[in-house]
Amino acid sequence: MEQVFDLVNQVLGRDGETRRRNLNIRGYKVIPLNSQAGLIEFVMNTTQLKSFLPSAHERCVFTVDTMVKRSTAGCVQVPTSRLQV
Secondary structure (H helix, E strand, O other): OOOHHHHHHHHHHHHHHHHHHHOOOOOOOEEEOOOOOEEEEEOOOOOHHHHHHHHHHHHHHHHHHHEEEEEEEOOOOOOOOOOOO
């Protein structure tokens, strides 16, 4: 993965806008505990996922109607009746 991160950082460095915004991928040290869990190094200025998800969910709740409108905006109209076969 570290090689992928390096490659992505090279691509981001070629674009003026991403370079101006100083966008890049940073790797972190991890101590594996088993095949599915580990401890990550302390990262400054971050929010726990547990704290972030409830507010993110409230901002991103969509009804089925909203999703259909968004997915078909500017596309072919979705038929409202079924075709007889």
